[in-house]
Amino acid sequence: MAETIWAEVIKDILIAVPTSYAISKILDHYLSVPLILKTPWLKHKGKMHEYEGYRAIAEYWKDLLGPNFGMEEVEKQSLREYHLVTFRDVIVTDFVPRAPGYYYSKELWNDPKNALLSLGVIRVIENENTGPKRLLSMNSPFEFEAHGNIEKGIPIVVSREVHKELSEGLDKFGSVHVDQITATMSNVGTYSRYLEMVGIPATYPVVEKKKYIKHVGDALPLMGNAWIVYRNREKDGFLHYRFWTGVKYHSDSLQKAKEKLEKLIPKDGWALTDFDEKIRHFRNVALPLSEVWKYYTKLK
C-alpha cells in the first residue's frame, strides 16, 4: 500500500515538475546510497596498512586514491580489496560522507562546482536492504586538513555485533572515540554513478567481529554538513549548513541546522530530498532519504 502511494507521489512529481527528468538524475548523482547488502565478509590477504594520529585520514585517502591525489592522474593505488587496515585513535559516527574521498580526489580540482553538490553527510539505518550490516564513518579531529569534518572521513561497514558495541555512545552523544579498529578492505558498492564515473573506488574497510574493535571511549567533536536539495519555479538548488556531533553542549545543533536550512529555502520552493534516514527533519520532502532505498531498489 505504502509503495503504491509512493509511486503516486513520484508520478505526481514527474508530471508536475517541468524539468522532472532532473529528478532521476538527482537520484543518480546525489541520492544513491552504497549497496552494502552486497558486501561480503572477506578474509584478508595481501598487505597490511596502519593509520595513526596526525594525517591518518589524509594518508588513508592517499593510499586508496593514489600517491598524487589532488594533483595528477592516479598512478598506483597501494590500498586494495582484501588488504588489512588498522586505524588507531579515530572517532566513529553514524553520519557518513556522501561522497567519500571526493575531498582528496583529482576530481575536486577538475570540477569544484559539482564537488560542492557532492559534499555533505548522510545517515542510513539498518533496513531490509542493508541486512545485518551498518554503515558508519571514521574521522580524525587531530588533522589540520580534516579536523573533525565528517565529509572528509572514511566510510566503514560493520556487522550488527560491532554496531551494538558502539551504539550506546552513538545514540547518546553522536560519536565514539575508538582506540583501534582492524578491518578488511572490501568492495562496498558505489555511492552514486557520479563517483563511479569519476573513478573513486568503492572499496572501504569492513569489520565483522567486535574483537576487532578495541576500547570504545568518550565522544569527541565532529562537524557535519546537513544538506537539502530544493526546487522552485526556476531551478533545483542545493544548500548546506553545519552541525556538531559528539559534543554534549551542541546536542541541539542538528535541529538548528535543520531550522536554518528550512529558512533558507526560497519561499516558492520545496524540499526534494534530505540527508537523514534515522530522523525525518523536513516535512513534505518529495523524496526523503528513508524512501530512497525503496525507490532505488525498484529502479534496479
Added chain:
Amino acid sequence: MKRGFDPFKFGEAVRQVVTRDGLSGRERLYKPAPSTDPRNENRDFRVSNYYLKTAVADALGCNLRCVFCWTIDRYRDYSNIKNVGTFYSPVEVANALATTARNFNCKYLRMTEGEPTLDMDHLIAVLDNLKKMNLAYTFILETNGLIFGKYPNFSKRLSQYGTNLIGEPFIHVRVSIKGSTAEKFHLLSGGADASFYKLQFDALSNCLNVGLSVHPAVMLDFIESKEEMETLRDSLLNVDETMVKKLEFERLFLEDYVVARLRRYGIPFEKVLEVE
C-alpha cells in the same frame, strides 16, 4: 586588476583603534566568548571544538573586510568596537590561553576572529610569554597572510620559537587565502585592491623559507570553475608542491548575518544544480 582599498592603510587605522599602550606592553581588544556554549560562560577566552579542542583568543580587528567572515557586524564596526571588547595585555592573553588549554585538556592554542598579526608587537609579546611557560601546546596562527607576505622578517622572527615541550612546532601558520584568483580576492575581501592577493602566497614562501610549519586554506564554496582551480593550483605550485597537497578546503558557514552580507554584495551562496 581590480582597484580597491589598501589593506595596510586600512589595517593601520584599525590597529590604532583595537590596540593601545599599556603598563605591561601593547594591549589589544578581544571579544567575549559566545554565550551559546556553557563551557565558555563569562569568559573572554574560550574552548573551541576545532582541531579536537583548542583554547581560543578572539582578537578584534582585521585589515580586510571579507564578506563571508563569521565575525558578526558588531565586531566589525570600528566606531563602536571599544564598547564591545576588552583590552588585554600580552601576559594576560598568554595566561588565559594556557589556563583554558589546561582546564579543557586542549592540544592547540589559537588566535582567530580578527587578524592576529595586525599588531605584531602584541602578538610577539603573547608568544614570548607562552614560550617562557615551556608548554606542550602548538599555537595555530590563523592569518590572511598579508603581513607575513609583506614582511619576511616577521616569519624569521616567529621561526625562532622552534618547537614546544614535546618537540612539535611551537607555531603552525594557517594562511587563509581569500579567493582562488586576484579578482575573487577583491570581491570576497570587501573591496581590497587585487594587487595585494599575491602577498598571501608570498606569506607561504616566507614561512617555508625559514622552516615555519605552514599550510594554506581556501573557501571551497567560492571556487566556481576548473579554470579558477587551476589558477589556484598554479599559484600554490609556484610556492611549493607541498602547498597543493596540504591545501585545506574550508566550507562557508551560513549564519544569518553572513547570508545577509552575501546577499548585499550579490554573492550567491546557494548552488544551482546543473544536471545534464
